[in-house]
Amino acid sequence: MALARSTVVFSLLRKKHPLVFTAVRNHWNKDYKPGPYPKTADEHITAAKKYGLLPSEYQVYIDNGDGCGDYPKLPVQSADARDPFYPWDIPDSKRNFNETIQAEEDMYAEHRYDISMRHRVPLKVQLAQFLGFLGTLFVMYMICEKIVWFHAVAEKQYPKAGVKHYSFDLGY
Amino acid sequence: MGNSMGNVPNNGLNRFLDPEVTPGPNEKPTFDPCYGFRGTRKERKMIASEAQMRSAKIPLKERDYCAHLLISYRACRKDVWPFVLNCEHEKHAYLNCQYEDFVLRMKEYERERRLRVRSVQEKSKCK
Numbered sequence: 001m002a003l004a005r006s007t008v009v010f011s012l013l014r015k016k017h018p019l020v021f022t023a024v025r026n027h028w029n030k031d032y033k034p035g036p037y038p039k040t041a042d043e044h045i046t047a048a049k050k051y052g053l054l055p056s057e058y059q060v061y062i063d064n065g066d067g068c069g070d071y072p073k074l075p076v077q078s079a080d081a082r083d084p085f086y087p088w089d090i091p092d093s094k095r096n097f098n099e100t101i102q103a104e105e106d107m108y109a110e111h112r113y114d115i116s117m118r119h120r121v122p123l124k125v126q127l128a129q130f131l132g133f134l135g136t137l138f139v140m141y142m143i144c145e146k147i148v149w150f151h152a153v154a155e156k157q158y159p160k161a162g163v164k165h166y167s168f169d170l171g172y
Numbered sequence: 173m174g175n176s177m178g179n180v181p182n183n184g185l186n187r188f189l190d191p192e193v194t195p196g197p198n199e200k201p202t203f204d205p206c207y208g209f210r211g212t213r214k215e216r217k218m219i220a221s222e223a224q225m226r227s228a229k230i231p232l233k234e235r236d237y238c239a240h241l242l243i244s245y246r247a248c249r250k251d252v253w254p255f256v257l258n259c260e261h262e263k264h265a266y267l268n269c270q271y272e273d274f275v276l277r278m279k280e281y282e283r284e285r286r287l288r289v290r291s292v293q294e295k296s297k298c299k
Contacts, residue, residue, distance in 0.1 A: 147181070147185055149181050156236065158236055164215055165215070166205050167215075167276060168279055169214045
């Protein structure tokens with residue numbers, strides 16, 4: 001019996017064991033998969049309980065085949081917007097143990113997009129600055145297209161059969 | 173090359189405002205070259221021959237009225253290499269020739285411009 005158990009344990013050390021392969025290589029295992037889409041009120045309450053939410057605040061994604069199932073639709077809050085001084089269980093990602101995270105948390109982590117960022121220069125002003133700069137360049141370009149700078153010189157004279165060039169000295 | 177920072181933009185502006193009177197850059201003069209001169213103008217003489225220029229491998233762009241000086245400058249450089257500073261006289265002569273050539277072109281341009289102004293004035297007198 002002991003031998004059989006140790007065989008199971010050692011088989012897990014195999015590089016290509018499907019269980020280890022999926023969990024370690026792909027950072028996914030079947031337990032991450034949400035349950036089926038809750039249809040009845042009872043299922044709704046059970047699912048809310050499963051994710052540690054009140055049935056009143058529990059909302060589900062539309063069942064459109066994206067595979068979200070019964071996963072709760074939580075408000076989007078970027079990790080950057082969370083309190084950095086709160087004693088988080090996992091300070092690196094500002095999360096608590098067993099906390100239900102937003103379905104697209106990987107998009108709103110600290111090293112990703114900060115949805116609640118306040119820009120130092122508002123977006124409209126940024127657009128105005130961009131267009132203003134390009135517009136100025138374009139206006140300058142259009143002016144220089146019309147008014148071409150040049151040295152006031154006639155064509156360069158090359159000796160050629162049948163062509164006479166004269167200096168400004170008088171020969172008499 | 174004159175007062176570039178002042179005149180060069182001004183040339184463009186003049187051409188924009190009075191295109192009829194202001195000749196463009198590197199344009200061929202349109203009036204009779206002897207018109208308005210009391211005597212006869214000296215003809216420019218090409219000293220280096222075609223064969224010499226070809227032999228010295230002078231690029232087509234530089235086969236102008238200063239080519240003989242360019243040939244002697246290059247010959248000098250070849251003779252005294254690597255002490256090329258000894259060719260300062262030849263170089264000076266060549267560059268002076270190019271300068272004179274440029275001044276002549278500037279004079280041709282100005283003559284063309286003034287004659288255009290004159291012909292416009294004469295046209296308006298007739299009316």
